[in-house]
Amino acid sequence: MRILSLSIVGASLICAIGVICFVYFKHRSIASRIAAGQRSATAAISLQPDMATTGLDESTIESYQKLVLGESRRLPGPNGECCSICLSDYNSKETVRCIPECRHCFHAECIDKWLHMNSSCPLCRNSPSPSHVHVMSTNP
Ligand SMILES: [Zn+2]
Ligand SMILES: [Zn+2]
Structure with a gap:
């Protein structure tokens, strides 16, 4: 008890x-x-600044134009015949992705990896999301 x-x-x-x-x-x-x-x-x-250095989400990356190169290997953007991320030439039938703001093109797999870690173009550092630019300019 x-x-x-x-x-x-x-x-x-x-x-x-x-x-x-x-x-x-x-x-x-x-x-x-x-x-x-x-x-x-x-x-x-x-x-x-932390928000600007983090990458983009999958849906934003997927919304960027993606195309398979033809025999001519002609890119829709202004940058040359090689990918600025892996520095190798583009070949026909390779998939490239273009950043809409600056129209720079890279291998889809290269730019996908890059955009997961960074939200800006590796070539010109333009941020593909205009909202960041707007917020930065209003805060002195
Ligand atoms: Zn590449
Ligand atoms: Zn660019």
């Missing part, structure tokens, strides 16, 4: 500790959220 009552006391004690912990952490998270809100004005500006 003593063991049973001891275990009940023990269980209720654990419950009480659990509730105290829950309330404490909930309060802490609200407090930190308020603090984060107060810092958001400065954080938004400091986050901008």
